[in-house]
Amino acid sequence: MSIDSIFSKTANRLNSKVALKWKDRDYTFGELDSLSTRFAKALSALGVGKGERVCIFMQNSPEFAIAHFGILKCGGVTVPLNVMYRKHELRHMINDSGAAAVVTSEANLQFVQEVMKDLKTVKAIIVTSERAPEGIRPFYKILEGFDDTPIPSMNAEEDLAVICYTSGTTGLSKGAMLTHRNFLSNIGTLASIWELNEGDKVLMALPMFHIHGLGIVIHGMAYCGYTVLLHERFDAAKVLEDIRRERCTVFMGVPTMYIKLLEEKSTSHDVSSVRLWTVGSAPMPVEAFNKFKEKFGVEILERYGMTETAPVITSNPYRGLRKPGSVGPPIPGVEIAILDDDGRTLPPGEVGEIAVRGPNVMKGYWNRPVETEEAFSGGWFHTGDLGKLDEDGYLTIVGRKKEMIIASGFKVFPREVEEVIHQYPKVKEVAVVGIPDPVRGENVKAFVVLKDGENATVEEIEEHCRRNLAAFKVPRIFEFVEAIPRTASGKALNRMLAKVKVKDLMEKSVKSIDRRTSAYEAAKYMKDANVGSLIVTDGEVPIGIVTLRDILYKVISIGSLGKDVSLSSIMSTPLVTVDAEEDIAKAAAIMRQWGVWRLPVKNGNGQLVGVLSGTDIFRAFAGRKMEVPTSF
Known part of the structure; x- marks a missing residue:
């Protein structure tokens, strides 16, 4: 087939049934x-x-x-x-x-x-x-x-159906050759284990050009005969409203979509019709998983896949135990192994490269015999991702073996971005890395060395990137440096460059308030300014920090509305600060030492330029290892 x-x-069987609902038009x-x-x-x-x-x-x-x-x-x-x-x-x-x-x-x-x-x-x-x-x-x-x-x-089943481009080791995208059999084996299995059927109504806000949207939702429509409510792009408010109005039963998304659904202020949305929420394309923060369950009363089903596997490899069960932070066991018909650098299978609990084999695995890379041979070894497709299996056979993704950056579910290969920035006439050297971000998963950061005697602004290099690259590949952060650290062979030491600094994660909106202000007025000000903390000052001198959480817990504990409680009595002191250029691990150690959750951030001139939250550190490093110094 x-x-x-x-x-x-x-279509012959369900000729008059609606297949796609698009704006004000139904397509049977x-x-x-x-x-x-x-x-x-x-x-x-x-x-x-x-x-x-x-x-x-x-x-x-x-x-x-x-x-x-x-x-x-x-x-x-x-x-x-x-x-x-x-x-x-x-x-x-x-x-x-x-x-x-x-x-x-x-x-x-x-x-x-x-x-x-x-x-x-x-x-x-x-x-x-x-x-x-x-x-x-x-x-x-x-x-x-x-x-x-x-x-x-x-x-025929083994004929090519789709060539889907994904980033490659040369910095230029390479095409994954996916057959009709690859897709049909995958969607057939998903239809069975997720119980997809013609009675479902799937809200589709994923891009159709992405393997997630095309390979699962659109091919699922063809295979199962369900109706797809198609959105041109993701909009959290519209998604929630259409789920309520159309009584949708399935929603498939990426982590950033779920985070934005959580950020929706209204609590009146009825999502009771949805029986299945799935997430993939990037790691789902455990905190967001738990908050979604708390807000909407449902557990998201996490799964793992990639372009080369059409796309799903593992999935938490639809009926059964779902483990937050895990992407579940391999789906029926697909095998996975955790391999060390010598290709030996590792036991449960040990981290290694995830290898896959099954009917969903691609033929190879289009016109790339060398890359294809490198990807297939010992009868397995090597994903380049690192993971570990638990005793129940559930997979946890712990990182990537390759230097791939995943920003909002999209893959970005550093060398491709570097090549574009190198084209700018004022640039001498550049190195691109991914740094953790609490919402996007990772941000693209570029370290730029200018040619001798040249001056450039972030804005002009960013504009050059926007003219030549997709928006998700354009670095969110640029830093001008005197030199790129390299090995003796000339390879950039990306591990050193990828160390996250306080300035990369801090909240740049700094608001201050006089210590004599009542807690009630401070809370109103925070709400209006949309900030979670305030620097408390005595005249012009910063003396402490207060958070909305401080006000809610400390004021309520003394049985007051806060109108008669000054900030001096509830603010956190002493005012411990951290330098904007400091490594994030050092900042985490300072928080631990002083027992604080937020740190005011100072620049080189001693001016307050931001606030660093422990929550943002936690979100950014969820599922990643960060070495926190015990002394400094």
Whole structure:
């Protein structure tokens, strides 16, 4: 069987059932099947043949699904492209895949046009707008003249269905070759263990270009026959409202989505219809897992996967024990092993590289025989991730063997960012690392050495990056340094550079308040200013720090509303500060020594420039090891 034949079979059975709900329009399975068949015939007429690649470069939309199934029906291979990609990435991926056509949205057409002259194999560019510039074909216009008479499937199980680009060791993305069998084995297993069925209604705010959205949600729609409520992008308030209004039963997301759902102020949202919440693509902080359970009364189901495995490898059980911080045992039919550097299997509790084998594992990397051989060894696919198994066979991810950065669920390879920054004429050297972040998982940080006699601002280098890189790859933090620490062989010592400093995690909004202010007024001020702590001053001199937690606990304990309680009596003293350039581990040790949870941060001139919270340290380092000095 193939993905397209499964989809057509489902459409025949559920012809009039709604497959996609999109804004104010419903698309039935029959309509999607008909449109994708006509699109397949149009692609064939444009010269797209069996096994040829077609790139899809657009936001979530019904046209994405129509194009994907149409590409498969004409015997082609879908190449989904992240909508945040720009010239550097687009040029490489379209040419590397040897794409015969590109399907894009009106919003993204401009970026395709910027690289058109450099594209070597593209026969047609198709845009989903009604009108198109000369040489560009409108999506629905090319369907005219083609009927929806079914096309016999041209695909065997082992034929390629999708080439999905992921970051590689050269710094340029490499394409994971995924077959129809890879996807069908995975979604078939997930449908069984998660009990997905045609009665479900899945809210889809994941990007369709991502393996998580395409491989699970969209292929799940084709396999199970459920309805997908499609959002163009994630918006926490809209997600909660649509869950309530549409009575959705399944939501699949990444950790940053769940953190933003937790941040929603309203408590009136009814999510009782949702029977399954899943999370993947990045580690889920245990604290967020527990807070979500506390707020919504449900346990998120954590799972682990990657692009190369179409995508799920392990999953906590739908019915059974879910372990916070663990991504569960391997799914049926998939095997995992924890290997040491010599390829020997390690016992439970020991950390090593996660290796996988099963019907979901890719064929290899497109036109990359060396990288493919490196990834497959001893009959296993080596993930590059580090993990450990417990006695019950549950997997815990503890880090990454490679230098990959995962920011908000997206993979960023440092060398690619470094190469772009190196192109800036004032830059002499650059090193890019990932540093922990409490919300995004990791932030991209660039250490930059300027050429002798040159001056540059963060803003101009950041603007250069934004012109050439997807937004998630642009460093959030830049630091100008005199030199990059290197080994004798010239390799950058990224471990030294990746040490997190206080300034990287501190809250930069510093508010102060006079010690004579009542606790009641201070609490009101914190709420209005949206801060969790205040520096207490005597005139202009900082003398202590007070948090909203201090006010709530200490004032309530004495049976007062706080109007008659001054901050002097409840603030934390002495005022222990930390330098902005200090290592975060040292700051954690200071907190432990003095028994405080927040530290005012000073710059080199002694000015207060921020506040560091123990909560942010905890969130940023959840699941990571941090050596905290016992003396200093």
